[in-house]
Amino acid sequence: MIADFEYFAPRKLDDALVLLDKYQDDCKIIAGGQSMLVLMRQGLVAPRYLIDIKGISDLKYIRFEESDGLKIGALTTHREIERSPLMKNGYSVLSEMEKRLASIQTRNWGTIGGNLCHGDPAGDPVPVLIALKATVVIASTNGENSLPIEDFYSDYLETVLQPYELLTEVQIPPVADNTGTAYTKFNVIESDMGTVGVAVSITLDSKEGICSDLRIALGAAAPTPMRARGAEEILRGKKITKSLLAKAGETASAETDPISDISASEEYRRDLVRILVARVGREAMARAAHA
DSSP: OOOOOEEEOOSSHHHHHHHHHHHGGGEEEESSOTTHHHHHHTTSOOOSEEEEOTTOGGGOOEEEETTTEEEEETTOBHHHHHHOGGGGTTOHHHHHHHHTSSOHHHHHHOBHHHHHHHOOTTOSHHHHHHHTTOEEEEEETTEEEEEEGGGSEEETTEESOOTTOEEEEEEEOOOOTTEEEEEEEEOSSTTSOOSEEEEEEEEEOTTTOOEEEEEEEEESSSSSOEEOHHHHHHHTTSOOOHHHHHHHHHHHHHHOOOOOOSSOOHHHHHHHHHHHHHHHHHHHHHHHHTO
């Protein structure tokens, strides 16, 4: 049963920020409500004030510029990202990821901002966004600031957002030449959350095929989405081979801190990371070679 609350539905960003500033100690934001309402029904949260920002049209957009890259408003739905032709500008991995995110009903209503702020380490978007070097824009009545998406999470289901702050935009820089990015997750039910998710982005030196830059991002492998930095160092500056990718997978597995739950044991998740890092790395390599 959901406890009583006072409901606000601002249509302007400034109005939402004023409400957040006023009721910050006892309010929650909903964008689609698919995660928050579940928590409220379970009695895990019971805000006195609920601020529904779904109607703020200024936060619903996808834009691309050659110089700045991709910008996605926080209220853009998963389905809009999945179907946007702008994903062809080097961001096709985002569209591929969205096609496996929950059901089409969820993608039609759920927003990228709501997904990111829920903070579930098993969520699909964050590993891909980490691999793509994304940043998030955070607004309050005091102004705006931005930070890398990998620094946005502090613990399980927790972000660094202050009670008076609102995530407004995701920014992804232009993708470098000769870069390939791939993502997959392991799950038993196609539309379910991933038992483990892995995203790999590799940039090759155009002449020698040497790995000049890369990112390996993991979901459901720790209390927060994470980068496997030790595994990255094994590959950076080298010509990538199957044996090196296998070694990177082993190193990434050792870097994780997964939980055991009804979906998988800690050991099983570590083994999935070992296998998937090498597998997704090979796909990213193939894409980089043909970029």
